[in-house]
Amino acid sequence: DYRYVWLRDSALAIEVLVEAGFTDRADSWRNWLLRAIAGDSKELRIMYGLRGERHLPEFELDHLPGYENSAPVRIGNGAAEQYQADVVGEVMIALETLRDAGIEEDEFSWDLQKSILDFQEHMFDVKDHGIWEMRSEPAYFTHGRAMMWAAFDRGVKAVEKHGLTGPVERWAQLRDRLRAEIMEKGWNEQLQSFTQTYGGTDVDASLLQLSQIGFLPYNDPHILGTVARIEKTLIDDAGFLHRYPAGTGLDGIAGGEYPFLLCSFWLIEQYAHSGRLDDAREKMDRVCATSSDLGLLAEEYSTSYGRLAGNYPQAFSHLGLIRAAAAISHPESPLDPAATR
Known part of the structure; x- marks a missing residue:
């Protein structure tokens, strides 16, 4: 609810x-x-x-x-x-x-x-x-x-x-x-990535926020290693990002879930601020193409069925869209935590 x-x-x-x-x-x-x-x-x-x-x-x-x-x-x-x-x-x-x-x-x-x-x-x-x-x-x-x-x-x-x-x-x-x-x-040296939980091996899309909040710069090796791990394990065949690996049992919910649109916007923001503007624009076009005829986004998107899923419209998704658009427009903006802290 x-x-x-x-x-x-x-x-x-x-x-x-x-x-x-x-x-x-x-x-x-x-x-x-x-x-x-x-x-x-x-x-x-x-x-x-x-x-x-x-x-x-x-x-x-x-x-x-x-x-x-x-x-x-x-x-x-x-x-x-x-x-x-x-x-x-x-x-x-x-x-x-x-x-x-x-x-x-x-x-x-x-x-x-x-x-x-x-x-x-x-x-x-x-x-x-x-x-x-x-x-x-x-x-x-x-x-x-x-x-x-x-x-x-x-x-x-x-x-x-x-x-x-x-x-x-x-x-x-x-x-x-x-x-x-x-x-x-929170860092796994062998995987060269931050992990979802202390001592774990799974990655989580929320780790993309570590650079947003100024914990580390967007181009820090720890962040880039985590991004690489996220790209390897959380992006589906259609290029959309899941929150975390399915079937870990941590969420207490049986079965998997659809890609979570906010997470793709976080990745777009990361790309824009770390010199990958072409990747940011390509993924932005891909995610925005899922919007309804009213330009609204849901919480998730089913790539199998080609339709929005979950709560609709979802504030989280639209707020992520705005931040991602700002990052693409101003990749060196003072709003970038890496540039201001």
């Missing part, structure tokens, strides 16, 4: 709105987001109802067959109770984007950000379910740990660049500790 607001998606929407010059809209969205997560930071949720509801229990409607017999039909969302380590980082990155655009913090907004960084520190050693809301046992997902790095990094920058107050030395220590940890446990 997708009739909710994910903090992750909201944060990305804020970033895209700011980068497109719609700061008023982004500021309004920020105010909603801050109201939704206000209160005890230990009660932070990954998603909320439109009116800020926190309790979103999941139920299966066994009497309904589902679209084309795609049972089970669910209302509510069981992932609402998950801990996903990347969420605080996503929020802090978005709010940094607003600060850099000249939207000043008020006392409430910055206090709340310090509070969620306290929450992130409290959860420092806790395993999570990852960006893809895995329904199996929690793990240390490399992407989630990198987003935790980003959360503390943005806290440090808020103090150093914008004159805000906070325990900057402690945040810097946590940031540096995470960087060392990720380089040691």
